[in-house]
Amino acid sequence: MEFSFISHLHCPKCQKEYRADEIQQLCTCGSPLLVDYDLQELKKHWTPASLVGRSNDLWRYHELLPIVDPGNIVTLGEGLTPLLRMDRIGSTMGIDHLWMKDEGIIPTGSFKARGAAVGVSKAKELAVQELAMPTNGNAGAAWALYAARAGIKASIVMPVEAPVITRNECAISGANLNLVNGLISDAGKIVGQAVKEYDYLFDASTLKEPYRIEGKKTMGLEIVEQLNWKVPDVILYPTGGGVGLIGIYKALKELVELGWIEDKLPRLVAVQAEGCAPIVKAWEEGKPDSQFWEDSTTIAFGINVPKALGDFLVLEAIYKTDGCAIAIDDAALLKEQEQIARLEGVFVCPEGAATFSAARKLRESGWIKAGETVIALNTGSGIKYPETVQVEVPVLEPGERMTRG
Amino acid sequence: MEFSFISHLHCPKCQKEYRADEIQQLCTCGSPLLVDYDLQELKKHWTPASLVGRSNDLWRYHELLPIVDPGNIVTLGEGLTPLLRMDRIGSTMGIDHLWMKDEGIIPTGSFKARGAAVGVSKAKELAVQELAMPTNGNAGAAWALYAARAGIKASIVMPVEAPVITRNECAISGANLNLVNGLISDAGKIVGQAVKEYDYLFDASTLKEPYRIEGKKTMGLEIVEQLNWKVPDVILYPTGGGVGLIGIYKALKELVELGWIEDKLPRLVAVQAEGCAPIVKAWEEGKPDSQFWEDSTTIAFGINVPKALGDFLVLEAIYKTDGCAIAIDDAALLKEQEQIARLEGVFVCPEGAATFSAARKLRESGWIKAGETVIALNTGSGIKYPETVQVEVPVLEPGERMTRG
Numbered sequence: 001m002e003f004s005f006i007s008h009l010h011c012p013k014c015q016k017e018y019r020a021d022e023i024q025q026l027c028t029c030g031s032p033l034l035v036d037y038d039l040q041e042l043k044k045h046w047t048p049a050s051l052v053g054r055s056n057d058l059w060r061y062h063e064l065l066p067i068v069d070p071g072n073i074v075t076l077g078e079g080l081t082p083l084l085r086m087d088r089i090g091s092t093m094g095i096d097h098l099w100m101k102d103e104g105i106i107p108t109g110s111f112k113a114r115g116a117a118v119g120v121s122k123a124k125e126l127a128v129q130e131l132a133m134p135t136n137g138n139a140g141a142a143w144a145l146y147a148a149r150a151g152i153k154a155s156i157v158m159p160v161e162a163p164v165i166t167r168n169e170c171a172i173s174g175a176n177l178n179l180v181n182g183l184i185s186d187a188g189k190i191v192g193q194a195v196k197e198y199d200y201l202f203d204a205s206t207l208k209e210p211y212r213i214e215g216k217k218t219m220g221l222e223i224v225e226q227l228n229w230k231v232p233d234v235i236l237y238p239t240g241g242g243v244g245l246i247g248i249y250k251a252l253k254e255l256v257e258l259g260w261i262e263d264k265l266p267r268l269v270a271v272q273a274e275g276c277a278p279i280v281k282a283w284e285e286g287k288p289d290s291q292f293w294e295d296s297t298t299i300a301f302g303i304n305v306p307k308a309l310g311d312f313l314v315l316e317a318i319y320k321t322d323g324c325a326i327a328i329d330d331a332a333l334l335k336e337q338e339q340i341a342r343l344e345g346v347f348v349c350p351e352g353a354a355t356f357s358a359a360r361k362l363r364e365s366g367w368i369k370a371g372e373t374v375i376a377l378n379t380g381s382g383i384k385y386p387e388t389v390q391v392e393v394p395v396l397e398p399g400e401r402m403t404r405g
Numbered sequence: 406m407e408f409s410f411i412s413h414l415h416c417p418k419c420q421k422e423y424r425a426d427e428i429q430q431l432c433t434c435g436s437p438l439l440v441d442y443d444l445q446e447l448k449k450h451w452t453p454a455s456l457v458g459r460s461n462d463l464w465r466y467h468e469l470l471p472i473v474d475p476g477n478i479v480t481l482g483e484g485l486t487p488l489l490r491m492d493r494i495g496s497t498m499g500i501d502h503l504w505m506k507d508e509g510i511i512p513t514g515s516f517k518a519r520g521a522a523v524g525v526s527k528a529k530e531l532a533v534q535e536l537a538m539p540t541n542g543n544a545g546a547a548w549a550l551y552a553a554r555a556g557i558k559a560s561i562v563m564p565v566e567a568p569v570i571t572r573n574e575c576a577i578s579g580a581n582l583n584l585v586n587g588l589i590s591d592a593g594k595i596v597g598q599a600v601k602e603y604d605y606l607f608d609a610s611t612l613k614e615p616y617r618i619e620g621k622k623t624m625g626l627e628i629v630e631q632l633n634w635k636v637p638d639v640i641l642y643p644t645g646g647g648v649g650l651i652g653i654y655k656a657l658k659e660l661v662e663l664g665w666i667e668d669k670l671p672r673l674v675a676v677q678a679e680g681c682a683p684i685v686k687a688w689e690e691g692k693p694d695s696q697f698w699e700d701s702t703t704i705a706f707g708i709n710v711p712k713a714l715g716d717f718l719v720l721e722a723i724y725k726t727d728g729c730a731i732a733i734d735d736a737a738l739l740k741e742q743e744q745i746a747r748l749e750g751v752f753v754c755p756e757g758a759a760t761f762s763a764a765r766k767l768r769e770s771g772w773i774k775a776g777e778t779v780i781a782l783n784t785g786s787g788i789k790y791p792e793t794v795q796v797e798v799p800v801l802e803p804g805e806r807m808t809r810g
Contacts, residue, residue: 082462147750148746150750398587
């Protein structure tokens with residue numbers, strides 16, 4: 001049996017098809033490309049029972065991933081992250097079955113590792129020698145480190161305000177790192193210019209390469225496998241570029257086509273920050289795509305994306321699943337972050353905290369019902385964002401007495 | 406079948422036995438206590454095949470863990486961390502089969518999560534309401550967060566020089582945090598005084614509670630399971646308090662008694678820093694225990710432990726397995742940390758980097774042979790130690806050109 005059932009790529013806008021055994025970037029029409037598999041053939045050979053005893057990482061789903069030769073896999077053991085019950089914080093919201101998919105427990109400390117593992121592996125398979133990308137920090141760190149493992153050169157451009165620790169990750173990996181006094185959109189223009197000048201440079205920008213979606217979609221596969229092939233009612237996802245949401249939606253549709261789950265998908269929720277909510281605005285206006293959000297700002301830096309290339313795919317996923325989009329203010333998500341740590345013992349990232357705030361608001365409004373199964377996606381570890389915590393603490397001299405808290 | 410096969414506790418110094426269903430701290434003789442299981446009974450029911458399809462965390466070994474009622478388990482999904490091939494860095498050392506057990510991919514970002522998960526779960530089972538402990542940072546962060554999830558109050562005392570991020574983890578968990586202008590030994594005295602004053606306060610100091618060893622020993626179980634029940638030739642472990650090494654040795658002996666592995670154990674190596682090497686000194690002198698190391702200092706803060714309560718158990722594990730102890734200087738481990746990131750794409754902690762330096766030195770000296778299977782244990786994620794990386798990076802204005810690295 002084939003290791004991968006990848007067949008080709010196609011453009012979701014103009015339906016043009018592309019080969020999967022050559023380097024591809026965007027469609028000629030400017031749209032991102034999506035990966036197709038021979039699901040009808042795969043269906044004959046592959047069942048949930050096939051997964052028993054497989055590796056506890058995302059490569060357990062290799063038939064539904066784009067790497068043809070297992071020798072090209074570049075892995076740090078990413079995937080099959082914990083799906084944790086969050087009963088104590090759930091009870092403060094009136095949600096009986098609240099779970100968190102914890103993407104902090106993954107190489108490089110954020111869910112970006114999934115996109116990087118699959119994207120870099122496929123880049124290696126296609127003999128890419130050098131790549132470049134703009135980033136809000138975590139994706140750049142992940143791609144820099146996976147590229148180092150693959151022996152591929154990487155150039156990373158990130159805003160000066162991106163989490164400082166992600167600079168260290170890029171630097172220690174040996175990547176060529178540049179900061180920009182601006183937003184990820186400014187970093188994107190700088191990378192675009194470089195790719196134009198150096199034609200051997202692979203553009204690994206979000207959705208300009210087609211394979212990170214495949215890595216991200218494994219979050220959807222895992223959530224359903226971890227719930228024993230039952231789909232939850234709601235999945236809340238912190239949305240910047242939106243690749244994870246696009247990926248989860250794609251995964252669920254593929255599982256339906258394989259006959260592994262029924263045709264009732266969870267309602268997908270795009271959670272944004274009030275200071276950067278282009279998807280929310282588009283959804284509220286019933287539009288198929290978003291507009292550039294001027295002067296965007298939020299402490300949840302990973303979702304400070306004023307205009308996403310895949311906005312139309314995010315909105316499609318929301319519309320088709322009867323989902324919604326919702327914006328959270330920074331004060332609310334910081335309060336939620338502290339509550340989660342105090343009640344559940346997890347130091348989540350600000351983006352992850354926003355999904356809990358969103359669940360709370362949607363329960364209050366009645367959009368989420370008490371008995372529904374709700375998944376909040378924490379996209380990374382809080383230890384990458386030390387500045388979100390205020391620490392005031394007594395300093396003792398040896399022999400002094402401990403304070404009583 | 407019973408969930409746990411725990412039978413009792415015993416003192417490895419004076420052999421006195423203790424009940425496992427009551428709170429215990431040290432033996433009356435001052436020694437740490439070890440946990441015993443009814444291995445002869447367990448052997449009748451439990452085989453490697455029993456593990457197939459179990460949860461991908463350390464609770465897959467619940468028969469060999471001390472929690473009697475599964476309802477008392479406090480988990481964040483810890484364990485079954487990646488065992489990664491490290492071929493590229495291995496080839497620079499002349500070691501053909503070098504692997505890394507990556508304990509950065511775990512809740513709270515360090516292997517301390519294992520001890521905390523099992524220790525806090527057992528504390529909950531024994532109805533502990535409040536605990537206190539000294540720490541070099543990571544253990545305190547882990548215990549504070551797991552205690553929060555369990556609803557147990559925690560007081561943590563750490564040196565001012567401990568990694569700053571671990572303060573944030575303690576603070577956001579709601580723990581009572583104190584810093585001390587001194588070493589972990591000074592923090593220990595402060596906790597000891599508090600425990601004496603408040604008799605309801607459980608002393609969760611390293612080895613003063615008997616259950617964290619059981620959590621740490623799962624590293625040994627996992628390494629052997631991940632190698633398909635074959636033991637490696639060498640395991641290198643960065644040694645401060647040494648609980649992980651004691652735990653791995655205990656796990657291996659239990660597996661021998663269960664008949665799951667043969668009676669030839671891997672050679673266990675205690676890796677210390679040149680600025681704090683009491684175990685190395687004792688081993689070089691052939692002594693059964695160590696002496697307090699004056700004015701200890703190293704950038705690998707987690708192994709800055711001038712005198713470990715379990716030193717005699719660490720030394721026994723080394724002597725019995727024909728292992729050794731070796732000290733690494735800070736400059737060497739920082740260089741190794743960078744090499745690992747550049748060649749393997751992993752940002753390891755300084756303590757983890759020290760085990761690679763040790764492997765390199767031991768290969769050079771011939772103590773490790775080229776064809777041996779060698780496991781380096783990385784105890785935590787480098788992202789908790791940003792100050793170990795120098796970052797000098799150009800800052801562009803929007804529209805400027807990317808540098809070519």
